[in-house]
Amino acid sequence: MSTDIDDFLPLDHSVYLGRERLGRYLQTAPRRFAAFDARDRLLGDFKKQRDACAAIAASRRGGRDVG
Template sequence: MQIKLLDASSDHAEEEPKTYSVYLGRERLGRFVRIGRNEFDALDRDDQPLGTFPKQKEAVRAIRAAVDRRR
């Protein structure tokens, strides 16, 4: 299975946090927001917070784990 990331933030605002949606096929698993150089807030598909992580990969793992817990 390949998880795809979709950049959902505006391109013209560098100071704004960047938001990425996480999909598996057509299913939206959740999203994460880059809030700092090494800070990523992860949210599940219902926008419930999953935590703040130092790496993008860890934020995606938290989103995937939240999906696995729901199944």
């Protein structure tokens, strides 16, 4: 099953830890994700949702690498 780019609708997801909003990611294309920190500053554009979430987590820790 292929995804027609004309049928794609962007999805916006907020990321929380308890009640603390860590940031959000926006699915901009079938395999593209833009990540934003808690102040809505762009963290980057990613091919995987997991990488976008890792960037949000790293921004909470002051930008240190994940892992």
